Amino acid sequence: MKQKKDKGIEQPSVPENEKAEQEAATMQQEPKTNQAEEATEEKLLPDEDTSKEVAALNEALAALQKKYDELNDAHLRLMAEFDNYRKRTLREKAEMIKSAGESVLVNLLPLIDDLERGLKSAEETTDIVAVKEGLALIYSKFLNFLKQNGVTPIDTSNHCDFDTTFHEAITTIPAPSEELKGKIIDSVQKGYMLRDKVIRFAKVIVGE
Secondary structure (H helix, E strand, O other): OOOOOOOOOOOOOOOHHHHHHHHHHHHHHHHHHHHHHHHHHHHHOOOHHHHHHHHHHHHHHHHHHHHHHHHHHHHHHHHHHHHHHHHHHHHHHHHHHHHHHHHHHHHHHHHHHHOOEEEEEEOHHHHHHHHHHHHHHHHHHHHHHHHOOOEEOOOOOOOEOOOOOOOOEEEEEOOHHHHOOEEEEEEEOEEEEEOOOEOOOEEEEEOO
């Protein structure tokens, strides 16, 4: 009789060559993982060129900040100097106007003295000719005083052209002749100019 085989069933075994292949694949995967980790670590570490660029940018920023501070300080100083100059100019202008008015009044006082002497002389003398000469002298001095201060009379001589720039017609009358139409026939009140500005219009009668 033939001997019976063992009832137990043996598990199929993995061939040796397949085991070797699995181990080799595992060994190949591990270095790749290590290389990826090393690359990540290298990326996290600061690059030397980048550090230099950051340092250069910081230096440039510091230089710009310094330049800004200098310009801002210069601007503030300039504004302060201009404000002082403006105040000083206004003060000098006010003093000049005050002094100019004072000078005019001081120069006017001798004319007042002449008028007082003329009035006193007119009361004490009976010589009308002398009184007239005295008044004419005072009048001449006063006109000279006005001229020295830039005040001149406006021309209102008879038969000169009527000009609204300098004259004010208070009335019109029929012109004695055709050529006198639009001309000044008579002057009622003398006008004056302060340099190039009319300070009082001459009041005249115009022919039409």
